[in-house]
């Protein structure tokens with residue numbers, strides 16, 4: 001029998017609600033703490049920074065949260081995204097495993113980030129907010145916010161991590177085209193930025209620094225709010241549309257995944273694909289594995305510590321309970337810019353602590369090898385971030401072959417890599433570094449945190 005290559009959902013079958021896993025978690029997440037008083041945070045403490053509706057979602061334990069019609073309308077530009085049977089990759093690996101991937105690279109900005117950018121801009125708009133600040137690593141989140149803010153008529157100031165600003169100039173062009181202002185971080189626009197440049201001369205910048213800069217501007221002006229593209233509960237909530245669609249599509253395909261895989265930066269795309277399936281494990285005891293894949297150079301889930309830490313370098317954010325390498329950790333210059341973040345979201349961290357999800361760290365060369373194999377087998381050049389999920393998928397598929405077992409693997413293709421070709425060039429010419437952080441570096445970065 002000929003198998004279907006692409007499982008496409010009808011527009012009308014697009015989910016109408018996001019899924020909030022907090023409702024089904026056996027151990028509820030620990031509360032965020034106020035950055036100064038270190039007491040549990042009141043939702044009102046977040047109001048200078050975030051739109052009220054987003055704060056409500058951040059602390060909600062309701063299982064299903066309705067997707068507003070205006071948001072669904074914009075989702076329809078690229079959603080539902082296809083679920084694809086990776087038959088070419090299966091053949092290349094000669095594996096008995098069935099491999100499926102959810103293709104989030106079809107969004108206008110080439111990644112899953114738009115799934116949260118649209119609702120975040122929307123909730124700010126209906127509250128009368130006229131300006132938004134944000135940070136971006138590789139540029140994907142900044143591009144997504146640029147589209148969303150342009151649609152709702154909101155000004156956007158993006159702080160882009162300096163090394164990415166230099167390595168990926170076309171990301172800046174994309175954001176400018178959509179009408180956003182972009183500056184390299186640390187910048188001279190904020191007090192924090194000026195201080196960082198003095199404290200760390202010649203720094204590459206980091207997401208932690210860029211977040212501090214963006215938050216400083218938002219805290220200074222009532223009509224300006226801040227948005228974050230990963231880590232927080234409301235961001236992972238919005239991303240569950242990925243897994244909820246995939247759940248329906250797997251049903252159409254007549255398969256159910258034994259293992260679900262996503263690459264891991266702060267947790268938004270992994271949570272997005274994994275949480276709707278994890279819900280079957282939590283509520284029905286389904287036997288399913290969920291694997292988060294991080295770079296060996298920034299291994300918070302596999303080698304970090306679970307403790308209260310800040311989300312940014314300066315300590316403006318609430319203290320969040322998370323797996324972290326320390327908020328001063330400066331990750332090496334790997335090309336998966338979106339995975340260069342010191343911490344993990346609260347929900348994923350608690351689930352990892354409770355043994356409900358797995359984590360693996362993979363070195364850069366193996367991920368690019370996987371990315372090239374995937375491009376040749378399936379015709380899509382994956383984002384350097386997504387190649388981490390592909391590398392893990394390949395490990396699982398080869399294990400299935402070794403054991404002579406059928407196995408259904410689902411992974412999230414979080415984005416395409418067509419603006420990351422400099423990284424592929426380096427890999428193809430054999431000059432990519434394979435950096436793995438040392439225990440001493442991690443210990444040093446964690447010293448002083450409790």
Ligand SMILES: *Cc1c(COP(=O)(O)O)cnc(C)c1O
Nearest residue numbers: 230265266267268269338385415
């Ligand atoms: C931002 C990004 C990531 C990492 O962020 P998460 O919040 O962990 O998903 C992964 N892949 C792509 C393509 C990205 O843009």
